[in-house]
Amino acid sequence: MNRLYDIFTFSEDFPLIFTQVNFWIFFAVAYFIFALVYKKVPLRNAYLFLISLFFYYKTSGLFIGILIFSTLVDFIIGRTIYKSESKNKRLILVSLSVCINLFVLCYFKYAYFFTEAFNTLFNTRYEVFNILAHWGNSFSDQNYFTIDKIILPVGISFYTFQTISYSVDIYRKKLKPLASILDFGFYVSFFPQLVAGPIVRAESFVPQIAKPTVLSKQHFNTGTFLILKGLIKKMLFADFIAMHFLDRVFDTPEMFSGFANIMAMIGYSLQIYGDFSGYTDIAIGLALLMGFQLPVNFNSPYKAINAGDFWKRWHISLSTWLRDYLYIPLGGNRTGSYASYIILSIIFLGVMIAFRNMIIVYSILLISLTLFIISLYNYKLRNHINTNINLMLTMLIGGLWHGASWKFVIWGGLNGLGIVVYKYWRKISPYELNNQWYAKAWKILITFIFITFTRIYFRGESMGHISRWYKQVAHNMDWANALDLLIHYQAVFWVMLVGYISHWLPQHLKQTIEDLYSKSPVALKVILAAGIGIICYQAFSSDFQPFIYFQF
Template sequence: MNRLNDIFTFTEDFPLIFTQINFWIFFAIVYFIFALVYKKVPLRNAYLFLISLFFYYKTSGLFIGILVFSTLVDFIIGRSIYKSEHKNKRLILVCLSVFINLFVLCYFKYAYFFTDAFNALFSTQYQVFNYLAYWGNSFNNQNYFTVDKIILPVGISFYTFQTISYSVDIYRKKLKPLNSILDFGFFVSFFPQLVAGPIVRAESFVPQISKPTVLTKKHFDSGTFLILKGLIKKMLFADFIAMHFLDRVFDTPEMYSGFTNILAMIGYSLQIYGDFSGYTDIAIGLALLMGFNLPINFNAPYKAINAGDFWKRWHMSLSTWLRDYLYIPLGGNRKGSYASYIILSFILLGVMIAFRELIVVYSILIISLLLFIVSLYNAKVKNHINTNLNLMLTMLIGGLWHGASWKFVIWGGLNGLGIVVYKYWRKISPYELNNSWYARVWKITLTFIFITFTRIYFRGESMAHISRWYTQVAHHMDWSHAIDILLHYKVVFIVILLGYITHWLPENTKVIIESLYAKSPLFIKIALGVCTGIICYQAFSSDFQPFIYFQF
């Protein structure tokens, strides 16, 4: 009874997480009832919507109110856009939807970020005050909500982008609005992908809502295979190496040699892949067991042969969203718009504030001025600037989406710069048209190194923390103890090596493995499930290990 009480009541320290037994008990109960109602589409949708709301309540408590608010607003605006025959009114309504969604997102996610930037720019000392909490307290004359800080609701970045895509797709006449608020709520809050993606596009998921559920053996085989694969990625290739090595190094990089810090970054690339792709594998698998298809979010990203190829394989639902709803509207690779230059100006100003180093400020100003002057007299240079401007802006904003800090903007900018540099390098590269195995290995290796070591801005707690990491790598490599480090953490490095080997397996080998699983008898599947459970239990820690992308 105590466990059921934990499952069905809100406890901030124990949300329903895929890696905890409580979630699987919850899902077993949910799936049993789903089996009774799934043939009646309206009832199925209403049931899954209510279950999803409960799941989010278990994850975020009273922040469920923000999810409900977003659902109501975009349902009403979406129907209004569709009914309106006036172009200007439709434009105003879709802009209103985007504004409300981004305002809510910015309030909860970027309040500290904007306040700190304002204070740095104007030498003020404003503090964040939660006006929404103050307003909530006024209803019951009690200080139920904390007013001196703003807490980020889990998954707000994901469901905000989903509701924006719904309104924009209706505006673009690619989609008809849903007639039922319960159906729309189901689209927004479907619990497997609600808190960490993949980001579901309205045009791909909404048509599934009105169709009857069809459950086949293929759904079961693919779903269970993805769930088992996801659990291994998360609990073995992410949590185990993090708890036993990575977290120790990143918490105090100055206590470890530069060699150890480099190994930690290589391990972190596996951790974040195992963590995030593990979550989406489980989410996609759970959805398949209920007859719904979610978009693929990862396609062996560390097989990428350049930075652009990497972002076509990593967090694909975000990359394509940014392409279709930001990059192309800004002008794509054809031209720079006024919006492009305004956004760029704000970002460059912010970067200068973040570094607070005169050499950085002067460098940015001089480079910007020189490019502007040359572009006035040279149409070819102006064309190159416009061609790459929107790409850089998209990557910078994509970095900011991941976290309310300039270090995420820098991380996004470095990845954008990697894509731009490759665009020019491939024109003179002697390896570009070489399809031999050694040329491909060389390209993959270079790309992996670039992606891995730009992630210090993603993983580092602060710019000071990142600086300490660079200091150790630059001045304290300590090669003499390299073998000792490898031996001391040999189990961790074996797991890391195993993780990368499985990732780099040929695609046809992975297809064969999944096919063998699908063709195996039920008792073999059960045995594999039990073995996976044992492996994951052995790697389990009593310390709570949330998914990394919950913070976004």
């Protein structure tokens, strides 16, 4: 009875996440009922919408109200856009949708970030006050909501981008609006991908909503294979190495050698891949078991041969969303726009606030002014500048999407800089056209090192924390005890080695393994699933290990 109570009531200690038994009990019950209703499309959609709302309630409690609000707003605006024949009215409506969604996102995610920036700029001491919580408490004598802080709802960045894509796709006449609020609610809240993606574009998912469910043997085989693979990635390649090594180093980098800090960063690249890719694999697998196709979100990102290639392989649903709904509207690789320069000016202002170093500020202004003057007389240079500005803005905003901190902006900027530098380096690179295995291996290694060590700004809790990491690496490598470290944490490093080897396996070999699984008898699949479950939960800790991307 206690287990059932935990499943059907909200508790911060027992959220429904894919690595906990409660989720699989929930899914077993939900899937049994789904099997009874899936042949009737309207009933199926309504059922999945309601069960998804319950899932989100279990994950976020009363923040379910924000999800319902976003659903209602964009459903109404989407239908109004479609019915309107006035171009200006359509533009106003889609702008309204974008503004409302971004306002909600900014309120919950960036309130502290903007307040701190304002206080720094104007030398004030304002503190965050949760107006919505205060308003909510006014309806009751009980103070259900905390007014002195704003808590980030799980998954708000993901479903906000989904609802924006719905309104924009209708505005662009790529899509007709859904007739039923239940159908639209199902699109927004479909529980496998609700809290950590992949970001589902309206134009790809909405057409599936009206189609009858087709459940095939291939769906079952691929779905269960992805689920098992996802559990291995999350619970072994992510959680195990994090709990037994990475978290200890990152919590107190000054207590470990520079060598240990470097190995922790290499491990972190595996952890964040295993965590996020593992979640995506499970989400896609669950959706397939219900007859729905979610977009591929990862394509062996550490096989990338340059920074641009990496972002075509990593978090594909986000990078393509930013390309289609931000980079191209800003002008893409063709030209600049007023929006480009407005956003750039805001970011420059933010850099001044963040660094408070006049040498850096004057250097940036001098470089910008010089490039601007030269571009007035050189069309080709102006085109290069505009293209690179749009690219850098996209990566900077992509960094800020991940977290409300300047360190995320720096991380996004470094990745953007890596893409820009490679654009010009490839024109003079002596091995760019070399297709030999060693040349490709060299490109992959350089890209992996670059991506890995930019992530110190992603993982570090603060700029002070990051500076301590750099200090250890610069002044205390302690090579003499490197072997002792490897031996002491040998279980972690063996898991890391297996994780990276499995990642770098040739694609045809990975496909062969999946084909063998698909062709195996059901009894063998059951034994394999039981074995993987035992291994994963033997390595599991009683400590709660949420998915990293829940915070975004």
